[in-house]
Amino acid sequence: MAATIKDVARVSGVHVSTVSRAFSAPHLVNPATRSRVLAAADDLGYRPNRAARALTTGRTFNLGLIVADISNPFFPPLIKAAQAQARGRDHHVFVADTDEDPRVEEELIRTLAKQVDGVLLCSPRLSNKVIERLAEDVPFVVVNRRIGGMPSVLMNVAQGAGLALDHLAGLGHRRIALVCGPAGSWTSNEMQAVATRSQGLDLISIGPNPPTEGGGLAVAAEVAACGATAVLAYNDLLALGLIEGLAAMGIEVPEQISVIGFDDILPGRLNRPKLTTVAMPAAAAGRMAVDLLLQSGGEGTTVTLDTALIVRESTGRART
């Protein structure tokens, strides 16, 4: 016969409600007590019936995580960190990918809203207005977008763009191309806003572009023709595609053009030249977003995480 919650309570010497809490709200239970309960449950082969719990509590103990493109290596570290954090608090994470399509994004949010306790919305392409309307149905935390009154986790793109431009200016670059990301991206807008405030630099904005290797390849000729000696790209995939495209035209990085990306993804670390980039705190953002979602009363909280410039091989002195 399968073990019941009463068996676990008896063996671990606690009340049934403590066993229940050890599974459903572990952060409310003393860690030593929780370990005892989990060990007893493990020994007895007890599994909390999530469906029954969902009926009594009205909660599913599942979270939804929506990303713009699961094939962009920026997202997996965020996803892995969010699910590890959620798992530690007995929640599962289901991931859905919008293919960078705002209509698919809206449809997925509506579907997930009925099946999860909350949604982590990462790098949305929907307008603030639509997101605010959808948030009436399910608790949201938004990553990489600031929406008034909604909890959000931001990466300090402005700070990173500032560090990148300072680095390029220090190497003697004056004319710099900004290879932008998709329309509707908060990150891309932040990057442009900082760049246009920079003094003494001649900045050329190119885009919007799809945030992919293909987008970088496609924009290489325009970058080469604009007379810039350096490029700040919306993300590493765009930067890597651009370097490939420039190489195909016989233009060497960093000898002729310096290139900086954003994100710090694995392919950039393996590339030759290794990519100089602004590291985005994706894993920390994933953990923080789960914490904001599972804590009550965080409605208006905005957390901003620092970024860092990592100088590798794709930037060098401006040719004179």
Add this chain to the structure above:
Amino acid sequence: MAATIKDVARVSGVHVSTVSRAFSAPHLVNPATRSRVLAAADDLGYRPNRAARALTTGRTFNLGLIVADISNPFFPPLIKAAQAQARGRDHHVFVADTDEDPRVEEELIRTLAKQVDGVLLCSPRLSNKVIERLAEDVPFVVVNRRIGGMPSVLMNVAQGAGLALDHLAGLGHRRIALVCGPAGSWTSNEMQAVATRSQGLDLISIGPNPPTEGGGLAVAAEVAACGATAVLAYNDLLALGLIEGLAAMGIEVPEQISVIGFDDILPGRLNRPKLTTVAMPAAAAGRMAVDLLLQSGGEGTTVTLDTALIVRESTGRART
């Protein structure tokens, strides 16, 4: 007032049941009719109520997709293809990541089983026995594992390993290291089985290894010491980590050791040297797995998809 299914039927000139089918079973509706219905629904702002439909049909119109590690670039093309195929048949796909942990895999399958109409289980780490038991609760399609009586999509690893070994033999290599993947991986076992049947080659099996860049870095010294002039690695991440590790020891690829991976992921195409690899048909497998899951009566079907050797820069003549 919100448009109803009757409004859509009237405007598009079809019966209400045809509108219903156009959303719930589009493959049963004439494509021209379906387009007309969808256009009318779009004009009228009609949205089929998925929850109501789920109640009447007992179906959720959601599929679960379980992968061993979402941060391995092998999986995103499979996920994207599966979700595009599912979306075309009005199903959403929710992705869950097991962190290569069989216990997490089992827990996620149990949770998803209650929320979806079927599960695509990719590169499982659970034993066949456990998977067969879990399949009593929810329809399964397994990718990269052959389990009697269960629909499965296989990639022809044996064929790919054969092509890779022939390529190495043709370049004069005789002593070849097999850098294996995780224990419990069908792909890794297939690779080893083929290799041990190869005649005239001296094969050294190294592993099991974690299927990651870190796993490749960690095994570099053992590979260098074993006297092999070529390596066949379980996947591209292992191969790329190995090349990094060998470079750190001053060993050049392909001048001193040739390296072949499996998968054909983006970092391998950007690496210097560009990686020779066995391309795995991940996208085709994702599409096929969705088709098998949504068609009834496919219980025992096994589909095997071809692989292909892509020769790039990481293989060369054996040093003599």
